Structures are given as C-alpha cells and as structure tokens.
Amino acid sequence: xxxxxxxxxxxxxxxxxxxxxxxxxxxxxxxxxxxxxxxxxxxxxxxxxxxxxxxxxxxxxxxxxxxxxxxxxxxxxxxxxxxxxxxxxxxxxxxxxxxxxxxxxxxxxxxxxxxxxxxxxxxxxxxxxxxxxxxxxxxxxxxxxxxxxxxxxxxxxxxxxxxxxxxxxxxxxxxxxxxxxxxxxxxxxxxxxxxxxxxxxxxxxxxxxxxxxxxxxxxxxxxxxxxxxxxxxxxxxxxxxxxxxxxxxxxxxxxxxxxxxxxxxxxxxxxxxxxxxxxxxxxxxxxxxxxxxxxxxxxxxxxxxxxxxxxxxxxxxxxxxxxxxxxxxxxxxxxxxxxxxxxxxxxxxxxxxxxxxxxxxxxxxxxxxxxxxxxxxxxxxxxxxxxxxxxxxxxxxxxxxxxxxxxxxxxxxxxxxxxxxxxxxxxxxxxxxxxxxxxxxxxxxxxx
Numbered sequence: 001x002x003x004x005x006x007x008x009x010x011x012x013x014x015x016x017x018x019x020x021x022x023x024x025x026x027x028x029x030x031x032x033x034x035x036x037x038x039x040x041x042x043x044x045x046x047x048x049x050x051x052x053x054x055x056x057x058x059x060x061x062x063x064x065x066x067x068x069x070x071x072x073x074x075x076x077x078x079x080x081x082x083x084x085x086x087x088x089x090x091x092x093x094x095x096x097x098x099x100x101x102x103x104x105x106x107x108x109x110x111x112x113x114x115x116x117x118x119x120x121x122x123x124x125x126x127x128x129x130x131x132x133x134x135x136x137x138x139x140x141x142x143x144x145x146x147x148x149x150x151x152x153x154x155x156x157x158x159x160x161x162x163x164x165x166x167x168x169x170x171x172x173x174x175x176x177x178x179x180x181x182x183x184x185x186x187x188x189x190x191x192x193x194x195x196x197x198x199x200x201x202x203x204x205x206x207x208x209x210x211x212x213x214x215x216x217x218x219x220x221x222x223x224x225x226x227x228x229x230x231x232x233x234x235x236x237x238x239x240x241x242x243x244x245x246x247x248x249x250x251x252x253x254x255x256x257x258x259x260x261x262x263x264x265x266x267x268x269x270x271x272x273x274x275x276x277x278x279x280x281x282x283x284x285x286x287x288x289x290x291x292x293x294x295x296x297x298x299x300x301x302x303x304x305x306x307x308x309x310x311x312x313x314x315x316x317x318x319x320x321x322x323x324x325x326x327x328x329x330x331x332x333x334x335x336x337x338x339x340x341x342x343x344x345x346x347x348x349x350x351x352x353x354x355x356x357x358x359x360x361x362x363x364x365x366x367x368x369x370x371x372x373x374x375x376x377x378x379x380x381x382x383x384x385x386x387x388x389x390x391x392x393x394x395x396x397x398x399x400x401x402x403x404x405x406x407x408x409x410x411x412x413x414x415x416x417x418x419x420x421x422x423x424x425x426x427x428x429x430x431x432x433x434x435x436x437x438x439x440x441x442x443x444x445x446x447x448x
Contacts, residue, residue: 014271048095049148049283049336051180055093056282058101062087062238062268066107066142067169075115076137083108083139087266091150096160096282099150107142108260109179111251113190113209119205124199126235131194132185135209140251141181142262144244146222148173162281164230169240171224177246178361182213184223187252211252218247233280236270278378283336327351327363327429331390335373335425340393348390352398362404362432365391370424371412380411390427 016251064087073081085108091101112118127134151170182214193208224242231237245259258365272280329351330342340348355363366388394400408430417423 001015001158003320049277049394052276056099056272057090058236058270058272060087060089060091060101060103060268060270062089062105062240062266064264064268066109066262066264068110068251068262070109070111070262071253071255071257072112072115072118073110073137075109075118076112080137081110083110084266085266087264087268089170091148093150093282097152097155100154101148101150103144103146104147105144107143107144107222107262107447109140109251111138111140111211111253112136113138117207117209120196125196125205127414128195128197128204129436131196133189133194135194135207136188137187138190139181139184140179140183140213141293143178143180144175144220146173146175147219148222149357160282160284162283168229169226169228171222171226171240171242173222175220176220177214177218177220177250179218179250179252180215182211182252184213187211187213209253212249213252214311216247216249216252218250220246224264234272236272237267238270239267241265242280258286268429318435325431327354327431329354329429331386331427332423333386333425335370335422336382338382338389340389345393348393349398352394352400355394355400355404362406364408364426364430364432365394367407367409367422367427368414368416370421371415372421373425376411376413380409380413383409383411386425386427 013215020366040391063084063086065082066079068083085105087105089103091099093099113135115287121134149172151169151172152167154164179246191208191210193206195204195206197204205226222242222244226240228237229237241263243261243263246262248254248257250260277283303366307406329347331340331347333339333344334341355361365387367383367385367390369383369386371379372380374382384407387409391405391407394405395402412424415424416426416428
C-alpha cells in the first residue's frame with residue numbers, strides 16, 4: 001500500500017510539472033490602460049523576458065535532521081532515531097513554476113536490531129561476562145545525491161509576482177545513496193552472537209542479529225515540499241521536508257520489505273545570481289499588439305510633423321537652430337525590448353528608401369527609453385541596443401552604407417514625447433548636418 005502511495009505521489013508531481021510549463025508559456029492575464037484623451041486603449045499582455053541558459057541560477061545550503069524509518073526503528077525511542085544532516089546544492093529555474101536542482105548531502109542514519117532482542121534488557125536479562133554490546137540501535141551514514149524537479153505550486157495557483165514573499169515548492173527527485181561508517185565492531189559482535197544471562201542467573205542464551213557493515217550503493221527517490229521566504233532580492237530562507245525511499249538493504253539488514261525509508265527536515269538559505277538583465281528574479285514585460293504599435297508610430301510621426309511645421313512657420317528662429325532636424329518616421333519598441341517587429345521593419349525600409357533618394361543626407365540613429373520603466377543605467381543600455389538594432393538592419397538588410405549613419409543613445413535622460421510616456425520607447429532619426437547632435441528640436445529666441 002505504501003509503495004502505491006509513493007508511486008501516485010511521483011505521478012501527481014510530474015503532472016503538476018507539465019501543467020506548470022503550459023501555464024507559464026502563455027500568460028492570459030490582461031489589463032486595460034488609457035493612453036490619452038482620445039480613448040485609445042491597448043491590451044496589456046505580459047510575457048516572460050528573454051533569458052539565457054546561464055540565467056536564473058541559485059545555490060543553496062541546508063542543515064537539519066534525518067529520521068530513520070527502517071525496520072525495527074519504529075519500536076525504539078522516536079527522538080533517538082534522528083541525526084544531524086547537511087545538504088548543499090545548485091539549481092536553475094526554467095520558468096517561474098518549474099526548475100531543476102542537483103543536491104548532495106550527508107545524512108547519518110540509525111538502524112535497530114529485532115525488537116525481541118532489544119527487550120531482553122528490559123525483561124531483566126543481563127550481558128554475560130565478556131560481552132560488550134547489548135542489542136539496540138546502531139549508527140551508519142549516507143552520502144546522497146539527487147536530481148530534483150521543482151514545481152512552484154504558488155505560481156501555478158496564483159499569477160506570478162516578482163515581489164511575492166512566500167512560495168510553496170513541490171519536490172520530486174531521483175538519485176542514489178552511498179552507505180558507509182557502520183559500527184563494525186558492534187555489528188560483528190551481534191553477527192557472531194551475544195550471550196545474555198537469564199533474570200534468575202540459572203541459564204545463558206546466545207542470540208545473533210546479522211548486519212552487513214560494508215559500504216553500499218543504492219537507488220533512491222524522494223518527494224517533498226519546500227517553503228521559501230524571500231528576505232531580499234538575492235536571498236531566500238527555506239524550510240523543507242522530503243520523504244526518501246531506498247533499497248531495503250541500505251541499513252545492512254535485508255528484511256521482507258521492498259524498500260526502506262527515511263525523511264529529512266532541513267532549513268537553509270538560497271542565493272540567486274544575477275541574470276543577463278542584471279536582475280535576480282523572473283521578470284515579465286508588457287507588450288503591445290502590432291496594430292497598436294502601428295497606431296502609436298503614426299501618432300509619434302504626427303507629433304514629429306507638427307514640430308517640423310512649427311519650425312517652418314518661424315524662419316527667423318529656424319536660422320538660429322543649433323540642433324538637427326528629425327525625420328517624421330520613428331521606430332517604436334515594446335517595453336523593455338530592443339527587437340524589431342515586422343511592422344517596424346516596414347518603417348526602417350522607408351528610411352532606407354529616403355536615404356537612397358537623398359544621397360547628400362546622413363542620419364543619426366538615436367535610441368531612447370521611457371523614464372517610467374527600470375532605472376537610468378539600465379535604460380541607457382537599452383536605448384543603445386535599440387539604436388544598434390535599427391542601425392544593423394539598415395546596414396545588413398537594406399544595404400545602407402555605414403558612412404551615412406551614426407549611432408547615438410540617450411536612455412531616459414531625454415524624453416522626446418512628454419505627453420505620452422510609452423512613445424519614448426523609440427528610435428528617432430536626425431539629419432546629420434555638420435556633425436549635429438541628436439536631440440529633440442530646440443531653438444533660441446530671436447534677438448532683435
């Protein structure tokens with residue numbers, strides 16, 4: 001019966017892993033955000049950020065106790081079956097709801113002789129002269145190694161939140177146990193036979209309990225639960241309980257059971273390394289539908305056109321403009337991204353066409369990031385990546401000469417579109433006249 005329960009537990013944990021993967025690939029949560037006064041809305045989809053294989057890595061260390069549940073131990077003192085255990089490991093989260101880890105640890109164990117033999121002393125029998133070891137408990141050690149699947153149950157039931165403090169994690173794993181450190185002298189005496197005197201001293205009996213004290217290697221599997229408390233961006237405190245099954249011979253004595261068991265109760269800490277984005281936890285980014293991007297791009301182009309027309313209406317001021325003009329075409333990006341969508345590729349193609357028909361004009365490809373996302377240093381790198389992506393496409397796909405382009409990037413230090421924050425996730429093209437700098441059009445007041 002216990003074996004069936006164990007197998008069912010493994011199956012249920014695997015099922016949760018499969019559903020976890022399916023859940024995280026498509027996050028269906030939506031919210032609606034008003035962009036401006038003309039009632040333009042967009043569906044705000046959240047997508048997991050791009051990660052590399054070396055991202056979302058953690059290391060861990062744990063300490064606690066291991067409780068032996070092999071044959072006969074249940075007849076002894078419960079607390080005398082526990083020994084101090086330690087565990088270390090390294091792991092990786094592939095999704096907010098699924099990860100893997102490798103662990104290694106030392107788990108001292110307790111074995112026990114037959115309960116009838118252990119009760120001889122309680123019944124008044126005494127060791128015969130020359131005997132040293134009465135029947136009872138014996139000690140040995142396990143070195144364990146496991147590969148575990150980790151299923152974040154909290155993130156399956158609830159939407160993932162980067163700032164969540166507590167997570168409940170399911171554990172299912174396979175590995176092996178290496179036994180060593182048996183009390184050889186005691187076990188040799190038990191195997192050879194121990195003599196006891198009867199309570200009335202009139203008779204002597206010799207009893208034996210054979211235990212193989214040689215080291216061994218055994219297949220193992222376990223399931224468990226871990227509670228994880230986030231104490232900082234880098235550190236978690238963990239507490240976990242795992243139920244372990246291994247070969248019936250692991251304690252040196254083979255009984256009529258298919259396997260022996262022990263459980264571990266461990267507390268510890270986990271340290272999360274930084275990923276390629278400079279963060280230590282999973283991060284979802286919000287992303288606009290391509291049709292909305294096109295409309296935002298048109299609105300941004302209209303804004304550029306309005307600025308250019310305003311300058312054309314004031315020729316006396318225009319003569320004193322020290323900064324370069326901007327093309328009406330801009331390239332828009334998803335929040336926290338620098339890849340180019342198919343819709344934006346069409347706009348880049350139009351810029352390449354413009355350059356081919358105006359051979360006397362060079363451009364400054366200038367990247368921006370909106371000020372309401374991330375932090376200045378990150379936004380500066382992001383705006384550089386956006387400018388570089390547009391530059392590369394112009395050169396590599398549309399054959400624009402490198403000599404006619406120059407890259408600049410402003411991060412969030414300059415916000416070309418103050419009225420709508422989202423528009424600033426963009427690349428703007430400035431006419432490179434006499435080494436002009438890329439900025440939003442500015443002018444000096446005319447002096448009479």
